[in-house]
Amino acid sequence: MRRCFKREEASILLQIYWQRHRQIHRLPCHSDAPQLARYYISRKELQNARHVFDKIPNPSVVLWNMMIRAYAWDGPFQQSIHLYNHMLQLGVTPTKFTFPFVLKACSALQALQLGRVIHNHAHVLGLSMDVYVSTALLDMYAKCGNLFEAYKLFNTMSYMDRDIVAWNAMIAAFSFHGLHVETMQLVAQMLQAGIAPNSSTLVSVLPTIGQANALRQGKAIHAHCVRKFFCDNVVLATALLDMYAKCHYLSYARKIFDNVNLKNEICWSAMIGGYVLHDSMADALALYDDMVCIYNLNPTPATLAIVLRACAQLTDLKKGKNLHCHMIKSGIQLDTTVGNSLISMYAKCGIMDGAMGFLDEMTSKDPVSYSAIISG
Incomplete structure (x- = not known):
């Protein structure tokens, strides 16, 4: 009975929010807009959140931070940077909570130079030594490959911080x-x-x-x-x-x-990868079948790359083709690693036309792509 009431309450609340959304869409400004933007952010509906946010004449710095954080966590990461820059252009001063979010986006984009610019902004505002900001800066430098700056920053932090x-x-x-x-x-x-x-x-x-x-x-x-x-x-x-x-x-x-007890896709992938590492290819394929057929889990691109390697070693063309078909039907975006694994599988199974054809279709290639053809 309680569940029914909760479902009804949720349905009514959603209707109210949609009514407000339509009002905000028609009017230049609405007093409920900040609340509605927060609601959409909490539901990770960033397109709706941004639509409402853009109609608020003077968003609070808290709301700016919430939008920047949402993009920094869920992407597109570049939008987090754009919002930060727009915030500065409008004369809104960032707080110590703004910088960790925008720096996280820099880390995701490997945007080291931009991270340095933001570091300077924090320094000018006297916030670069704040524990939250300095930790975010350290993390950004490290993830962007600059260990020297990361460790230098770490050593400037007091033991208390x-x-x-x-x-x-x-x-x-x-x-x-x-x-x-x-x-x-x-x-x-x-x-x-x-x-x-x-x-x-x-x-x-x-x-x-x-x-x-x-x-x-x-x-x-x-x-x-x-x-x-x-x-x-x-x-x-x-x-x-x-x-x-x-x-x-x-x-x-x-x-x-x-x-x-509760294995996720990464856990399955790690165990499958362990078998492949030890050349136990049959065990790797059997575990993959359990993951997909018994537990109904969707393999990640990393899992597919590992399983394709097992198919290549066993010259199991049928399994490899099935995996390729699964990727196409599922609309999985094939990154370079998965693409290289597919090329290697076809080449090692003696299907050089298939390997070369897929190589031509790949939008992003690296030296491994060509060596996979040669080694096949």
């Missing part, structure tokens, strides 16, 4: 760039500073442990996860199984995978 978010951002930066020794040294410094690692810290550290084949450290982190009851976290469990697979302990990886 170095919260878990700042430490995690710097640790993730070192780990992402494969700096295993530096990553572990930073973790040790964090512990010395009296800050305990959380699940995000461990997710950042585990990839570099796997790359360095540092199984002992990986097992220590796994034990810590068990003590802290972190293993129910699917993101952390995925990082653990990926680490064990890279450290050549595939049986451990499978045990973790089997114990995850």
Whole structure:
């Protein structure tokens, strides 16, 4: 009965909002417009939110921040930058909450030069050393590949300002760039500073442990996860199984995978990738079939690239063609990685015309695209 009432209330509320939307569409300004814009943002209906937002004569800085944040999280990221610039042109002063959002968009776009300009804006406003802003700047520099600036900024932060978010951002930066020794040294410094690692810290550290084949450290982190009851976290469990697979302990990886109650597509992809890494191609294809046929999950482009590699190694043309048809029917955008995997599959299965034909169709090619033809 309660569910029925809730559905009715939601339906009535939606009707009211649509009535207001139509009023705002007709009138140059409406007092309910900011509330309606917030409502659409909360529902991630950014097109409607932007339509309403653009009709508000003088949006509050809070509403500007909400719109910039929405685009920074869900894209298009360039719109976040455009709104920030428009905000400045109208004389609206950014706050310490504006900068983390627009810097996140810079990170997503790999827009290092733009990030530097925004860094200067924050400095002029006296906000560059705010803990939220400085952490966002650190993260932006790291994700844009400038580790020197990121670490320089980290070292200028006082120990009081170095919260878990700042430490995690710097640790993730070192780990992402494969700096295993530096990553572990930073973790040790964090512990010395009296800050305990959380699940995000461990997710950042585990990839570099796997790359360095540092199984002992990986097992220590796994034990810590068990003590802290972190293993129910699917993101952390995925990082653990990926680490064990890279450290050549595939049986451990499978045990973790089997114990995850709510597996997402990334978790499945990591386990399939583990099998491919160890040349267990038949097991990889069998697990992929379970994922799609039994659990009804949609494979990500990364998963498809991994499975295509297995098809190529087994010269399983039928499976490879089925995957190609699935991508076309599903309207999946084929990035360069998936495209290269398709070329390699066709080439290794002896279908050179198919490989060359697909190479010609690819809008974005790299040296791997051509080497896939040659190696086939």
